[in-house]
Amino acid sequence: MLLEVLALCGYGLWMLLGLALALGIYNAGRGEALVPLALGCAFVSAGLLAAALRLRTVSEWHGWRIGWSQRPTREALIALATYLPMLGVAGMVRGNEGFWATRLLSVVLALCSLVCVITSAYGYRTRRLANQAGLAAQLPISRLLSACYGGGLWLWVCLVFREDPPRPGVTSWPWAIGLLLIAMLLGLVDGVAWHSLRGSGLGWHRQRPQGLLLQRFLAAALICAVPCLSLVLVPALPGGRWLASCAAAAYIVGKSLELWLFDVALTRFALARSAASGVAWPEVHD
Template sequence: MPEQAEMPGDTPPTRDDSHIPPHPGLMVMTLQVLAISGYGLWLLLGLALGLGIYPAGRGDALVPLALGTVLVSIGPLLALPGLPWMPDWLGWRFGRGSRPTREGLLALVTYLPMLAIAGLVRGDNAFWATRLSGAALAFCSLACLIYTSRGAYRQRAPALAPLWRQWPLGRVVSACYAGGLWLWLCLVGQEGEPTPITSTPWILALQLLALLLGWAEGMRWQALRRAEGGLELAASSRPPELWAGRFVAATLIYVIPCVVLLLAQVLEQRVLLVALAAVSCVVGKSVEQHLYDAALAIRRDPGHSA
């Protein structure tokens, strides 16, 4: 059968990338990092309450609980009006007749133990229902972090599907590291006697989390470069801005918070120092994740400019 002649204006068939969403902007990425930090704060708070090692006092528990709620809820509140730069939340477009995604349902379920803790915390926080609610909050936060970590890249990076199992680890470590800084800020801002969460072992634990996070992020970048069947990023395809941005992000994520962790025990103005560490970590993680998405775009389309 003779081939059909190519009509004027016809273009050769190309790969259909219409189903691949564009990588989020820096603002959206910052909101995602804030949400991850909030879930990490809930995770550590619920774990401490469940184990019975959290400081006594109703306010001591309500302050970090409320802060975590703010960090987690900023994203869905901004997505509610359907802004052009943030049309959905966890794949859920709000509107009449819309149904929540599984990620969105899991995130909503996590609010239930949070509300239970808000109504149960008392003076010593040793009530069995309080501890059970804390354990439920920790479990739901962990499940939400793990389950939502894969959905963001299933369509953007199909070539990296065998390596999805590495991303939940990095997200959980990142959440615990950033959430630990925010939890530490809540505790140092409240007067009280030293507790296991504000003592030197806690500071060492945060530094250990920083090391684990650096290792997990390094593995994630290596997976992007060496994924089997993927297009290797040639040296000419690596813009200098990418490496400069990664250096700035590493400084904000690891150097500044770790220096603050070492100095906060001997210097005054601990609240300001710890606040600086927490904000620096959020900004650094936002920049780092934005650069990672830009590198994914380069990998998918070598002619794409970050």
């Protein structure tokens, strides 16, 4: 689950950076643009590298089993194609983003990242029977909001560390308010998804694991409470830039925990569904 969260943060970072470059509101030099591009590339490539090494905990990447004589899935091809506009933006960015080719590549990067997040959400939904669990709409929206929120936090970290010493305007209130609104929407959508899963779990709510509520509370605190508190405190503290890094890292840990809990819930749902289907079929005697 950690690799999935890193990929979401990477695609969200590319998506927001591409959108900012296309709109001309990211007035940074070449180095300031290459840092978030490289950070997003590291996040996205972590899962690909783990799948290529055939680690026991990572058997596939976007549904593609690398090295097993299997052709890449459509989801994997879209993910691989996203590297092309990223490399194009890295080669074209020069600090003056008024050049039309740079803006065009930035738009393509943002769109490819958006499509990759949505297709990966639909692929996960299909593989994990989330559609039957009543999560047809919540899961893609949740992944998109998670990508925007995680990518926004890491882009915020890049902006905070860009200035030495940091200026008060770097962490502006509009940026903080935008991330706070995304956090609120993400919490709402995830809450609806958990409610839908419990309502269709075929006994999931009757077999709730002990400590689930505590683990969900811990995940919610790491996802929303710590980053939101950091958004408010960073401009007021002298060494607030390190608090921004801790907030972004806390989001990765919390989101990984939440996705793991959600995956466990979907697994129990699938087992309960198969057990119920087995009971429904009558036995045939010769």
